[in-house]
Amino acid sequence: MTRIWVTGLGVTAPNGLGTDDYWAATLAGRSGLGRITRFDPARYPAQLAGEVPGFDARRHLPGRLIPQTDHMTRLALVAADWALAEAGLAGGGPYGEYEMGVVTAASSGGFEFGQRELQNLWSKGGRHVSAYQSFAWFYAVNTGQISIRNGMRGPSGVVVADQAGGLDALAQARRQIRRGARVIVSGGVDGSLCPWGWAAQLSTGALSTGDDPATAYLPFDRRAAGYVPGEGGAVLVLEDAESAARRDAPVRYGEVAGYGATFDPPPGSGREPGLRRAIEIALADAGTAAAGIDVVFADAAGLAGPDRAEAAALAAVFGPGGVPVTVPKTMTGRLYSGGAPLDVAAALLALRDGLIPPTVNVVPDPALGLDLVTGVPRPAPLKTALVLARGHGGFNSALVVRAAG
Amino acid sequence: MGDHEELTLPDLRRILREAAGVNEGTDLDGEILDLDFEDLGYDSLALLETGARIEREYGVRLEDDAITSARTPRALLTVVNLTFTDIDAA
Structure with missing residues (x-):
C-alpha cells in the first residue's frame, strides 16, 4: 500500500x-x-x-x-x-x-x-x-x-x-x-x-x-x-x-498511517456514539494496537455530555488513564475545519520533539479517568499519535500519524 | 459633452485598483493604454467588477459583453465613453 x-x-x-x-x-x-x-x-x-x-x-x-x-x-x-x-x-x-x-x-x-x-x-x-x-x-x-x-x-x-x-x-x-x-x-x-x-x-x-x-x-x-x-x-x-x-524531500514530519470515520446514531436512540468505533477503525487501518498509541489529541467539546462521551470512548479503547491525552486547542479555541489539521500539525511537532504539548487552564474531572497532560509539556518518547475530531450533527473522525522512519 | 463626464485613464487606473487590485510587476501608472488586460493581470471577472464600479459611479448601464470584449484600457475607455455619448445624445 x-x-x-x-x-x-x-x-x-x-x-x-x-x-x-x-x-x-x-x-x-x-x-x-x-x-x-x-x-x-x-x-x-x-x-x-x-x-x-x-x-x-x-x-x-x-x-x-x-x-x-x-x-x-x-x-x-x-x-x-x-x-x-x-x-x-x-x-x-x-x-x-x-x-x-x-x-x-x-x-x-x-x-x-x-x-x-x-x-x-x-x-x-x-x-x-x-x-x-x-x-x-x-x-x-x-x-x-x-x-x-x-x-x-x-x-x-x-x-x-x-x-x-x-x-x-x-x-x-x-x-x-x-x-x-x-x-x-x-x-x-x-x-x-x-x-x-x-x-x-x-x-x-x-x-x-x-x-x-x-x-x-x-x-x-x-x-x-x-x-x-x-x-x-x-x-x-x-x-x-x-x-x-x-526527490529527497527536505522535511519528513511523519506518516498519515490510519483513519476511521463514523456517524452517530440518531439522538435518543440510546445507542453508543460512534467515536469509539472511529478510533478502532483508525487503529486497525494503521495496523497498530491501542498500546501502540503514545498520545491522543482529543476533540474536547468543552461540554459535560460530549466530554464524558469522549472520555468513555478513550477508556473503552485504552483503559482508564491508559494513554496521555492533551488539548492544545485550549489555547486557540475550536477552529472548526481548521481545528483538527492544527492538531495534526501539533501531533507531528510533538513526535519530532518528543514533547506532549500541554492542556491549559483545565483541572481534570477525576471521574473521567483521563491522563490529561496539563500545565507544562510532558517529555515522552513518541512514535505514534491519535487525533480525534467530532463535527456538529454526529460526525466522528480519527487519524493516526506516525513518526517518519 | 453632455451631463456625463468622461472616463479618463486616471479614473480607470483608480477603479481597476479598487475593483481588482494590482499585481506585483504591473506598473499601472505606466504606459498601459494599449497593453492587453491579460498582460496587466486582469481576467474577465476583474473586468466585470471594474465595469460594475464604473456603472455605479457614473450612473450608466454597460453591456457585460462590451466590457469583457475590450482587450485594452484604450478599448474600454472608448466603449464606456461611447455609451456616455449615446446617453447624452438621447
Whole structure:
C-alpha cells in the first residue's frame, strides 16, 4: 500500500502565526483567546474568540488577490505558501500540474466577505454586489484559490463536516495519492468572526458565554460550559512517500498511517456514539494496537455530555488513564475545519520533539479517568499519535500519524 | 459633452485598483493604454467588477459583453465613453 508522508506544514493559529511561533507558544502554554476585536461583540452573549495575531495579508499576498478574498482565504493561501516552501515545492518541484491537487476542509466559507456583499445587496441593490462574491463566500474557495495560485490541477475537492472535516480532508488527500496523485495540499483554515458568522455559531448553544479567557473553555473540567471558537488552522503537504524519497524531500514530519470515520446514531436512540468505533477503525487501518498509541489529541467539546462521551470512548479503547491525552486547542479555541489539521500539525511537532504539548487552564474531572497532560509539556518518547475530531450533527473522525522512519 | 463626464485613464487606473487590485510587476501608472488586460493581470471577472464600479459611479448601464470584449484600457475607455455619448445624445 502506498505510504503517505507529511512533507510541509503551514500554520496560522490564534496563538502564533507560522509553525515556529505557534509551536513555541503552545509549548509555553500561551493562549490566543481574548475578547473579539474584529467586530464589536458587546451585544452578543458570547464575546471571546481566538483571533490570529499580526496578520497583514498585503505583506504576504499579491494585490490582485486582496479584493477577491475573505480573511480566512488569505490565511489559507499564506499557510499553503509556507507549507509548500517548507516542502521545497514552491514552484511545483519535479511534479506536473496534474500530479498535484488540493483537498481542504471548510465549515462556513467566507462569511465576512459574504456579509459585506449581502449588506450591499439589501441596502444598495444588486449592482453593488462584488463580482467576486460569486466564489469568495463559497466552501470550496480555499481549495480553488490554493489550486490556482500554485498551478495544481490534479484531483481536488472540499470536505464539509464541521470539526471532523479537517481529518476527513486529510483522509481524502491520502485516497487521492493512493489513486495516483503525487502531492495533495490539504488541511483546513477557517474563521467567520463577523456578526453574521457569529450569529450562526451562537445558534448551536455550545459557545461559552464566559468573559475570562482563562476559564471560558475548560474541556474535561467540572466547570466545562461550552467552547470558545477561533480562526485559523493548518495546511499540510501530503506526498507519496516513494516520490518524496526520490526527490529527497527536505522535511519528513511523519506518516498519515490510519483513519476511521463514523456517524452517530440518531439522538435518543440510546445507542453508543460512534467515536469509539472511529478510533478502532483508525487503529486497525494503521495496523497498530491501542498500546501502540503514545498520545491522543482529543476533540474536547468543552461540554459535560460530549466530554464524558469522549472520555468513555478513550477508556473503552485504552483503559482508564491508559494513554496521555492533551488539548492544545485550549489555547486557540475550536477552529472548526481548521481545528483538527492544527492538531495534526501539533501531533507531528510533538513526535519530532518528543514533547506532549500541554492542556491549559483545565483541572481534570477525576471521574473521567483521563491522563490529561496539563500545565507544562510532558517529555515522552513518541512514535505514534491519535487525533480525534467530532463535527456538529454526529460526525466522528480519527487519524493516526506516525513518526517518519 | 453632455451631463456625463468622461472616463479618463486616471479614473480607470483608480477603479481597476479598487475593483481588482494590482499585481506585483504591473506598473499601472505606466504606459498601459494599449497593453492587453491579460498582460496587466486582469481576467474577465476583474473586468466585470471594474465595469460594475464604473456603472455605479457614473450612473450608466454597460453591456457585460462590451466590457469583457475590450482587450485594452484604450478599448474600454472608448466603449464606456461611447455609451456616455449615446446617453447624452438621447
